[in-house]
Amino acid sequence: MRLSRYFLPILKEAPKEAEIVSHRLMLRAGMMRQQNAGIYSWLPLGLKVLKKIEAVVREEQDRSGAVEILMPSIQPADLWRESGRYDAYGKEMLRIVDRHEREMLYGPTAEEVVTDIFRTYVRSYRDLPLNLYNIQWKFRDEVRPRFGVMRGREFLMKDAYSFDVDQAGALRAYHKMFVAYLRTYKRLGLTAIPMRADTGPIGGKLSHEFIILASTGESAVFCDKDLLDLPVPGEDVDFEGDLSPVVDMFTSRYAATDEMHDEAAFAALPEERRVSARGIEVGHIFSFGTKYSEPMGAKVAMPDGSEQPVIMGSYGIGVSRLIGAIIEASHDDAGIIWPESVAPFGAGVISLRPDDAAVTAACEDAYAKLSAAGKDPLYDDTAARPGAKFASMDLIGLPWQIIIGPKGLADGVVELKRRATGDKELVSLESAIARVTEKA
The missing domain is CATH 3.40.50.800 (Anticodon-binding domain)
Incomplete structure (x- = not known):
């Protein structure tokens, strides 16, 4: 591209509302334009990076065996009432009434929609395991949107959903996504540490956040220094094989966000291995059993003729948020330093x-x-x-x-x-x- 024919509105000074490095640099580099609080237009340079990150995420999801679909951003409220989350979700959900007085919402996530798709078409255990993923714009009406794309109201998210007949299958699905996430972040030039996490409104008992260390991170995090240097599986990883040794290598070492922090367990580490820092969440995975399949009737026929609810998991990556995270991890006083894998231009x-x-x-x-x-x-x-x-x-x-x-x-x-x-x-x-x- 010739710069004389390109649209690159560089700013000499960052707007005063930009509180952190990634927000300042994205505005100065002409990557985006704020249209409203937490809502941005993506300008050519920013869109190129966004598409490159999306491509890496998609390639690793495909490699793991997940199958891409595209779900709507506007969802019917009735589905959320079936799951019991419509009233429970809170004010972050943007509720809408259409011209026919039907209650709708701008989806903050898509468990209900994907469960409805599954129950409509999948009837037998023979069709499992299955993992469907979606890269779509989401909306959460944050009380205080700030830090640019790090905490915006509208954001591009990859969300995947696994369906299995038993706990063993659900754990295999969880391990696949765990490893796919490690590979994704490595390709993006990030060292992401999986940390046991609270499940929050998504539900379930098994959950990990993937955290990168950065001084501007919103969360206090604590981990074993060894996690910063563990090897990530290469392209030859067998996603149909036993991935538990890889997962165990990471999960057997101490790593926790402040909500899950165990001071005694952390203190048991040798002092030279204790890392106490700030962190940025770049992904979150959950295994939540039948939380959605049971109330919504997502069942499959078993070999003995009985029907049972499927066991589900969900796996999210904030694609647009990753741009801010990469910049926070890779910049200097002069500006951004892009990893070659996602640089808007190669040279x-x-x-x-x-x-x-x-x-x-x-x-x-x-x-x-x-x-x-x-x-x-x-x-x-x-x-x-x-x-x-x-x-x-x-x-x-x-x-x-x-x-x-x-x-x-x-x-x-x-x-x-x-x-x-x-x-x-x-x-x-x-x-x-x-x-x-x-x-x-």
Whole structure:
């Protein structure tokens, strides 16, 4: 993309309402525009990152064996009355009455809808296990929306729902999602720690939050330092095999949010292994038995002819929230530092003299070759001053910058900058392109 043809409304100063780093940088980098409290328009740069994160989440859900569907964001209130949650959920639920006086709601989650889908089409134990997932916009009317996408009212969420005939199957489904989540966060450049968590209004007895450590986190968290370095399964993980050793490796070590913290158990750890910090929740998984299937009649026929309610679990990842979490974990004073897996553009090409024919030819060459290699470069072909160009590229956080000017070209070199480290080196244009594309 040529910057002269792109929509990138960069701000020199962050609005005063931005309280944390990710909110400030997303606004300054022109990634989003606040339309109302906790409600945002996604601008081109932010949307590109959002779609890349969504793709990683989807790939790992598919790899685990989950099947994608798309459920509505506006849901009938009657389904929630069946489960007993309509009156119990509270003011976070946005309740709506349509023109026919039918009571509706903007879904904060989708257990009721997916249970209705299941009970309509699935009749036999032979059709299980099953895991259906959905990537859809949700709405929760937060009392005090703040911190940008970290606590907005409208957010993009991946929610998956498993259905099994017995507890053993339900535990296998839980383990699959546990491992899929570990893989997802690793691909996003995050170290996420699974922590035993309260089940809250979702229900059930088994639940884990996935937490990344960050000074701006809302929750106090406590964990064993060893959890920061445990290996995450690779692409060859067998999701149909026994995943309990992987899960046990993580869950056997101490990790808890403040709600579940056991001071005595934490104190039993050697002092050098105790980590007490702030954390950001980036995912939450639950196994809640028949909480929804029983009241809503989601049953399957068993081999002996009897019918029994299925055992369910739900598994959520805040896709839009992850953007804020990645920025909180990966930034410096100059701006965002994107992991290559989700960077909006793979590299930036900066022309220091757009009016110089040799510089323009070199930039065009770099732009064409990077594009052909699948790096999706952003080419700054504008007439802005060099200092402004450098500041903008650092702010939006592209992994690589190739800086091309007349003086360097005369010496046969360009400047190659690695955003993550700030390292710069003078190399030939061919070498710079090779470096940037070697992992493409």
